[in-house]
Amino acid sequence: MGGLRELGVSQQVGLLFIVLFGALGAVTAYAVIRALRESTPEQQARDAWLLRELRALWLGATLFWVAWGTGAFVSTLLFGVVSFIALREFITLTATRRADHRSLLLAFFVVLPLQYVFVGVRAFDLFSVFIPVYVFLAIPVVSALGNDPTRFLERTAKIQWGITVCVYGMSHAPALLLLDLPGYRERGAFLVLYLVAVVVCAQLVQEAASTWLRRRPVARAISRSFSWRAWLSGALGAALVGALLYWITPFQPVPALVMGLLAGGCGTFGEFVMKALKRDAGVRHWGGRASVTGAVGLLDRVAPLCFAAPVFFHSVRWYFGWTVQATP
Amino acid sequence: MTLPEAAGLVLAFVARLITGAQGHWRGCAPMAEQRIYFANHQSHFDWVLIWASLPRELRAATRPIAARDYWTATPLKHWITREIFNAVYVSRERSADEDPLEPLAEALRHGDSLVIFPEGTRGHAVDPAPFKSGLFHLAQAFPEVPLVPAWIANVQRVMPKGEVVPVPILCSVTFGAPLRLAPGEDKRAFLDRARAAVMALREAD
Secondary structure (H helix, E strand, O other), rough: OHHHOOOOHHHHHHHHHHHHHHHHHHHHHHHHHHOOOOHHHHHHHHHHHHHHHHHHHHHHHHHHHHHHHHHHHHHHHHHHHHHHHHHHHHHHHOOEEEHHHHHHHHHHHHHHHHHHHHOOOOEEEEEEEEHHHHHHHHHHHHHHOOOEEEEEEEHHHHHHHHHHHHHHHHHHHHHHOOOOOOOOOOOOOHHHHHHHHHHHHHHHHHHHHHHHHOOOEEEEEOOOOOOOHHHHHHHHHHHHHHOOOOHOOOOHHHHHHHHHHHHHHHHHHHHHHOOOHHHHHHOOOOOOOOOOOOOOOOHHOOOOOHHHHHHHHHHHHHHHHHHHHHHH | HHHHHHHHHHHHHHHHHHHHOOEEOOOOOOOOOOOEEEEEEOOOOOHHHHHOOHHHHOOOOOOEEEEEEOOOOOOHHHHHHHHHHOOOOOEEEEOOOOOOHHHHHHHOOOOEEEEEEOOOOOOOOOOOOOOOOOHEEEEHHHHOOOEEEEEEEEEOOOOOOOOOOOOOOOEEEEEOEOOOOOOOHHHHHHHHHHHHHHHHHHHHO
C-alpha cells in the first residue's frame, strides 16, 4: 500500500480508473446475467432495482470522471448543477406560499451561483459565512416583504434549511478540490473521490447490515432500517474503505481511518434525516422511482454527501492546521 | 436547423431545467395522431409545460391558442407565438358575423393537434372552474378527433400571477384516456364529464 503512495498522479488516476470502472463493469455484468434468468416477480423487481441503482452509479462515475478530466472549473460547475437539482426537489416537497416567490428566486438564482463562485475563487472565509450569516438574515427580510404572515417562521425555516443542506453542504465537496494542502497540490480530486467512496460505502454497508442483523429500529416511524448497530456497521465499513484508500489522501492510515468513520457516520445520519423529511412531506417513494411531481430521487442520493462534506472539509482543515502548528 | 427550431429546443431545455416537465401518459400513449388536449389552467406557464412534456416530434404539429391582441402586440411576442409555437390566433372581441371558433376549426381541418384550456381564464381555486362551451362545439364539429384530458400539477407555484421570473419547482403533466362526445349527449353533461376527467387525473397521479 505504501508503494502506491509513491506513484505519480497520472499513475494513481489510471489505477483508480481501472479499479472503479472494472468493479462497476463486473457488478453490471453480474446483474445483467441475473436479470436474464427465470425468476419470481419479487426477484425480478429486485433485479430491476439493482440495474436502476447501477445506472445511477454509472452516470455518477462517468460524470465524475469527465469533471475530473476537464479540471476544477467544470467540477465546481457540475456540483453546482447537482445542488440546483437537489434544491429544486427539496423546494417541491415543502409547502411554500406565493409570498415566498422572491425568497425562492433569491435562493436559486443569487445564493446558489454566488456560493459556487466563492468556491471557484477560493474565497474560503466568505464561503464559510455567506450562507450561515448573510443569507440567514436576507431570506426572512425578503419573505417578510412578501406581506404574508401565515406560518411565516415555518416557511422561512424550511427555505433556509433547504439552502443549508442542498447548497451550503454540497458546496463543501468541490471546495475540497481547491484546498491548498501542504505537499498535496493537484490532488484535491482524490479527496473528493475519497469522500464519495466512504459515504457510498457507509450507505451500502448500513443497508446490508440492517437486513442482515434485523435489529429493532431506533425510530420506527421514520425508518424501519435505521438501528444503532447498522449505523455503526456502516461507519466502520466506511472507516475500513477509508484506511484502504489512504494512499490517495494526504493522511497516514490511522487518520484516514478516522476521517472515513467520521464522514461515513455523518452521511448515514444525513440519509436518516432525509427520510424523516420525506415522511413529513408525505412521500412514500424512496430511491429512483418517480414520485407525484416527477422528483427523480436525486435528493435521497446526495443528502448523505451534503451532511458529510462540511464535517469532512473542516476536519481536513483542522487536521492540517494542527499538524502544521505541531511541527513548526 | 432554423432559428425558431433552435430557439424552441433552448426553450424546451429551460422549461425542463426549471420544472422537470414530466409527462405521465396514463390513459394513452404519445402518438402522432390528431388530438385535442384540454387541461386545467393556472399559469401562463401551462402551455409551455404541456409543449415541453410532449415528445419533440409531436411539438411542431401541436398548437396553442393565443389571444391575437396580446400576442401580436410586440414583434417579439408575435415572433415567439408564430415561429416557435405556431399558435392559432383568436380575437377576444366577438364580432357579430364571425365565429370565434373558426380559426380552431381551420387548424383542425388542416390536421393539426390543439391544446385548449376550457376554463377560459387562469383559475386560483383548488378545483378548475366550470368549462366553457368551446370544447363541446369542437367535439361536435370534429367527432373523429380524440379529446385527451390533462392535469397540470404544481405549476401555480412556479410562476404565480403577477410574477415574471419562474422559480424552479418540479411539475408534471398527466395525460388521461381520450374522451369522445356520446351520441345525443347534452352540452352541460359533456362539459361536466370532461371536467371530471381532468380532475380525476389529479388523484391518479
